[in-house]
Amino acid sequence: MTDDVVSARSGTPADDVARWLAEYDINGLPVVDAEDRVIGVVSATDLKRVRRAPAAEAMLTAGAVMSAPARTVRADDSVVRAARLMSTSGVERLPVVDEEARLVGMITRRDVLQIFARPDADIRNEVADEIVVRALWLSPQSVDVVVHDGVVTLSGHVESSGSVALTVWMTRQVDGVTAVINRLTYQHEDPHRQPA
Template sequence: MKRRRVGAVMTGDVVRARSGTPAHELACWMAEFGINGVPVVDSDDRVRGVVSATDLARARSAGRGLDHCTAETVMSAPAHTVRADDSVVRAARLMSAHGIERLPVVDEEARLVGMLTRRDVLRLFARSDEEIRDEVIDEIVVRTLWLSPRSVDVSVRDGVATLSGSLDSSGQVAVLVRMVRQVDGVTGVVSRLVHRGESAYPGPGPAFDRGGFRP
């Protein structure tokens, strides 16, 4: 099953600032390079914080002219970061949970190696329902669980995967649902699966699990 990693979609050539970089220079960089955030690093390239366009606007509204501010005085710290080998899904959830648009990518020693933006994530998750369905059937149902593609009916609409069919055990059902939930682009899973001995899905209706990232 394909699992996209941060390192595969991040931007490696990152504009970065030092603690003493004047805030007005950061504003110029954002305009020049078309970015809305700059990581602040120390002399060893370890991330100390991030200055966003929102941070600069906040400094202006507080009556602090940017000519008298530095990156250290306006940055948001500590910065939320991810590793290059983290999944893009984990990074997307971190962005969503903290309401941020970008994440510095660091190595084992917290040194800056790249930047992941919400735009990078959106590009990755812009997958058609047909692509998602093909991956679920080919990578999970057939190649991973070794099931006949006829044993599970898979339909995908607007990123929500609906699974129907009969499997050998409740454990097999749970594994399939969990794996489909982790597929890039899946925003939710509706399970109408039953296992041998069940005549119908128990309870008042199908189980719905919104476990993916919805941009």
């Protein structure tokens, strides 16, 4: 995310918002309250919509034209969640907030694409070394990791169903992974594992 964010207050004139969008070459910005909590977002589309309205001659403010509530992601959310929210919402950028909904940054579609543009070899090395061997203490020969266009295929044989679930879950968290195909088999069912 970018932590140097242009934001507006509810009373900021819409003309100032329009000028900032042009000046910083962005298509939207968050609107925050006095405690920096995100209360909405003003996009170029919002500004165009209200300027076409008959009452547009009145002094418009960010609060009057913003879309609310704002779609946001938490700083500790995964990049995958941010990407999915951008896709389902049809937005190019999302405010990033802390646990109290205060603005801490902004993530854009470009930021997300840079993560997902990670080379397959780098993803494979991280999964095979950092997850399989170092985190899960599995033999490197027990799990075969193949990556193609960010899709990770895991195959091999491990001790328990719990090891399978954990391997798949941790692999999904790796930056650049777009999907996981699970072809792992296991020796025995883990009695403590909750049914999926």
